[in-house]
Amino acid sequence: MSVTAAQGFTAAGIAAGIKANGNPDLALVVNTGPRRAAAGVFTSNRVKAAPVLWSEQVVKTGEITAVVLNSGGANACTGPKGFQDTHATAEKAAEVLEIGAGEVAVASTGLIGVLLPMDKLLPGIDKAAAELSVHGGEKAAIAIKTTDTVHKTSVHTSPAGWTVGGMAKGAGMLAPGLATMLVVLTTDADLEAPVLDKALRDATRQTFDRVDSDGCMSTNDTVLLLASGASEVAPGYEEFAAAVRTVCDDLARQLIGDAEGASKDIRIEVINAATEDDAVEVGRSIARNNLLKCALHGEDPNWGRVLSAIGTTKAAFDPDELNVAINGVWVCKKGSVGDDRDLVDMRYREIKITADLAEGSESAVIWANDLTADYVHENSAYSS
Amino acid sequence: MSVTAAQGFTAAGIAAGIKANGNPDLALVVNTGPRRAAAGVFTSNRVKAAPVLWSEQVVKTGEITAVVLNSGGANACTGPKGFQDTHATAEKAAEVLEIGAGEVAVASTGLIGVLLPMDKLLPGIDKAAAELSVHGGEKAAIAIKTTDTVHKTSVHTSPAGWTVGGMAKGAGMLAPGLATMLVVLTTDADLEAPVLDKALRDATRQTFDRVDSDGCMSTNDTVLLLASGASEVAPGYEEFAAAVRTVCDDLARQLIGDAEGASKDIRIEVINAATEDDAVEVGRSIARNNLLKCALHGEDPNWGRVLSAIGTTKAAFDPDELNVAINGVWVCKKGSVGDDRDLVDMRYREIKITADLAEGSESAVIWANDLTADYVHENSAYSS
Incomplete structure (x- = not known):
């Protein structure tokens, strides 16, 4: 077509x-x-x-x-x-x-x-x-x-x-x-x-x-x-x-x-941002965090790595007001431990991360992939 | 001691x-x-x-x-x-x-x-x-x-x-x-x-x-x-x-x-930058390029990935004046194909990348590692 x-x-x-x-x-x-x-x-x-x-x-x-x-x-x-x-x-x-x-x-x-x-x-x-x-x-x-x-x-x-x-x-x-x-x-x-x-x-x-x-x-x-x-x-x-x-x-x-070597598609939604630009900046920072990408590959709902990625941005937020959900479970509430991370079902290819900046009403969605050994192999062997 | x-x-x-x-x-x-x-x-x-x-x-x-x-x-x-x-x-x-x-x-x-x-x-x-x-x-x-x-x-x-x-x-x-x-x-x-x-x-x-x-x-x-x-x-x-x-x-x-899973230590020297800040920005951009880090892991002197990393920065440079050496071989001259990439010896743990911005006289060195399957394994298994 x-x-x-x-x-x-x-x-x-x-x-x-x-x-x-x-x-x-x-x-x-x-x-x-x-x-x-x-x-x-x-x-x-x-x-x-x-x-x-x-x-x-x-x-x-x-x-x-x-x-x-x-x-x-x-x-x-x-x-x-x-x-x-x-x-x-x-x-x-x-x-x-x-x-x-x-x-x-x-x-x-x-x-x-x-x-x-x-x-x-x-x-x-x-x-x-x-x-x-x-x-x-x-x-x-x-x-x-x-x-x-x-x-x-x-x-x-x-x-x-x-x-x-x-x-x-x-x-x-x-x-x-x-x-x-x-x-x-x-x-x-x-x-x-x-x-x-x-x-x-x-x-x-x-x-x-x-x-x-x-x-x-x-x-x-x-x-x-x-x-x-x-x-x-x-x-x-x-x-x-x-x-x-x-x-x-x-x-x-x-x-x-269909991204190279990926085993997970990660939908990162940043909500309650002060501006759309803030939401996009935070979403990209999460999307690019290699440690988080590895954790998600290992089906580990490692929300600490989400917070450390948010912390590197210039977006408006208070660290003690941040909330993070992974696949719908609010594993981080007010910048600290939230609901039990063992409740998060990580088996499926699509993983949803929601980062709540608690600052405003703007939002954005960024899509990313996990980081895998296959990605490394494909990109260390294929000269492109 | x-x-x-x-x-x-x-x-x-x-x-x-x-x-x-x-x-x-x-x-x-x-x-x-x-x-x-x-x-x-x-x-x-x-x-x-x-x-x-x-x-x-x-x-x-x-x-x-x-x-x-x-x-x-x-x-x-x-x-x-x-x-x-x-x-x-x-x-x-x-x-x-x-x-x-x-x-x-x-x-x-x-x-x-x-x-x-x-x-x-x-x-x-x-x-x-x-x-x-x-x-x-x-x-x-x-x-x-x-x-x-x-x-x-x-x-x-x-x-x-x-x-x-x-x-x-x-x-x-x-x-x-x-x-x-x-x-x-x-x-x-x-x-x-x-x-x-x-x-x-x-x-x-x-x-x-x-x-x-x-x-x-x-x-x-x-x-x-x-x-x-x-x-x-x-x-x-x-x-x-x-x-x-x-x-x-x-x-x-x-x-x-001793970085997690690394097999290469990459010394990135940016030379002839207009300012030290430019040199650091370009060095960091090269240091963080996952595709380049994979290529270096595979001992592939893929200078195109160095150029595409430089291109994402705001540093002062003319794309047609960029020169890149890998382990001393100027594989990219004036933004295009330089000396034979087969001359580059990639066997040793330390890899030297020199990026010449041809704009000034400032420089900076950034150290990075390659991206390996071991890094992925260590960070998808170890919840840290």
């Missing part, structure tokens, strides 16, 4: 030979119109991959006709040659699709600091273009996988006759200000670029930006939203924004559920 | 029964004078253990006669009862030593959120007091161990006839603004509290504060410096401060070398 669930889009996913193992590694998504409106959100890492630098410029026009995505190489920290390669990728797609290179966004994922094998990538674009299909969304989603064990897609259809669909990849290096995630969302709603931009920023702020699998921020994060207008329906902003948020939320949850 | 290397100090370390396994768990350090000057530095975590709240007040007088330290329980997040227990500990030591409770500092380490077994701790103080000896430094250092595999001590003696010695414990939860480290330094130099305070702050800022084993900040960190004046020598500030820094540096290096 993926990026071709909405009308006005074709896609393909093929094996171009960028990955040594022969798995699919090149995806192409094309907006067949009538409209070609687009918006994008990119990594806030100051070390940005060549395709990010390129696509940031492309999306400023408010129009994208095609997106070329590759796995098997991030094209990050590759200097002027890396940027030339991204440019050549866009030129090649433009030539094949008979459009301008300035209408082509590029996204890459994989190992940093290695040049892409352009002798394989460029012919791959010909091959992908030949396979473009309104049924190609699934294959495109598969071709952008790196260490993902499953491909991720999501679709939301409005009774009014328009659709938002999308695909995502990302399994490690998930963090604040987006993750090593490549996400392409498509819609056949008939909306202009500024509306797409606002809806996308509102959605990512509360979804992808609040996923913090391992605290590491990527050089390549890219989230694009393309609108074809093919449904000929122009929904109201609130309705459309809610649909985009629903799809982003679904994809973000899938990313956390 | 630890805390009894300097003249004017006695110490003891005994098993009070706080630890279930019967290992030593209570240490007592006594300044026999003639001077009782003291300084202290404590965790910057806003969630502070009861003994930290107590000892912060005690040290404000500039005088400490005795320090009671226990392992087997942190007495953190234990509410008013926890503070009463710390107070009772100081009162008990004061009674036995015939001093005032306001002259007794207390430090604790172990599990957060559990009350100490006072029925064992208080009799333990009698037992420790009976064993006080000018040869007791080693036993005191042993009694404060938690997951430490070895006890840590250091001594520096000046040709002028005065000495600085110390003991430290800490193996996990090592981080910025100090770590779960308990450190007691002693000296027989004849100096007043304000001088001790300045020397201690200068030393910890460049040593313990720059150890970042796992990014987690403790509720219990305590570093005390006691001066007996017994040598009757009053060294100049620079000479004394250098000695304190040498001992702190040695102890900090021992902490990193």
